[in-house]
């Protein structure tokens with residue numbers, strides 16, 4: 349049976365706007381990630397199954413606290429995000445899943461989609477009331493009380509905001525074509541884009557360092573420094589070896605000739621699905637000197653870890669802060685070791701990975 353090609357934001361695209369994260373927010377996002385990560389790790393007494401308790405948990409907390417998808421059980425959010433990612437990105441016709449598995453993933457996604465859509469509708473109504481009514485009243489109060497606070501030499505208070513509220517507080521002229529339905533799809537993308545991607549890459553990087561003890565030693569030394577540039581570069585270089593996916597898929601919007609003029613020239617018709625091999629491209633010796641060598645000094649702007657072009661990851665700037673910080677908070681732990689292999693349990697995402705370390709808290713800047 350020929351399976352239908354699924355529509356996903358990666359194929360149809362053009363649906364997401366990248367206006368909702370202010371770059372000035374990045375330090376505060378990193379701080380949030382740092383605090384949440386520390387709390388989980390230091391509450392674990394030196395032993396943690398990191399996938400369920402850490403690598404999925406930190407991003408989902410960020411989604412609640414920064415993006416503003418709050419007021420719902422975290423386990424539900426994880427379930428919605430999991431089946432949506434699975435069906436949209438790992439249940440395509442070229443994934444060759446057995447018929448029964450293919451259908452089962454689709455059924456779970458449909459069930460979750462219904463629940464998630466209902467949640468988004470109620471979230472939008474709740475936040476709209478806050479933005480249009482409650483926050484206006486609060487603003488008057490905060491402005492007045494801040495005048496007093498400043499006179500008394502105190503820090504002014506900020507109105508609590510989040511990305512969903514920013515979206516709802518932004519108005520577009522009709523011609524832009526950004527109705528509430530599209531806003532809702534963007535809100536959904538904030539959860540679905542965040543969790544499994546982040547969880548997977550954090551697990552990949554930690555596993556990569558543990559399997560390379562010399563690099564682990566260097567990463568530990570970099571992780572305890574207050575300045576994070578060194579550990580960040582090591583994480584980006586590790587992701588060249590272990591990216592979130594070795595390929596991205598695309599559908600041709602018109603007939604296209606590849607390798608024009610060469611002996612491998614081939615023309616593929618509009619509608620053909622192609623796999624762009626991003627991992628292999630990150631080992632292209634025309635772009636990377638000694639590509640097989642681990643070298644954190646590389647210019648990571650060449651990396652394709654977050655894709656490229658029109659569909660480049662919407663959460664890139666956030667991921668650039670969140671992923672290294674999550675790795676950093678784990679990696680410096682004394683005697684860090686894996687007591688299981690990184691287990692995918694036959695699926696596309698890491699599902700279980702047990703780590704152990706000595707729980708002697710270190711003092712210092714991390």
Ligand code: HEM
Pocket residue numbers: 357358359361362363364537538539540541542543545546549592596653654655656657658659660661662663664666667670671
């Ligand atoms: C931090 C929260 C994140 C959010 C909200 C997010 C959201 C998104 C969205 C909405 C898209 C689709 C863009 C489009 O089709 O126009 C996307 C694409 C993508 N994201 Fe993310 N993402 C996040 C984190 C990550 C992380 C941590 C990684 C991996 C390191 C990642 C890797 C990718 C890749 C490879 C693509 C496809 C890019 C392409 O097709 O060119 N994302 N992301």
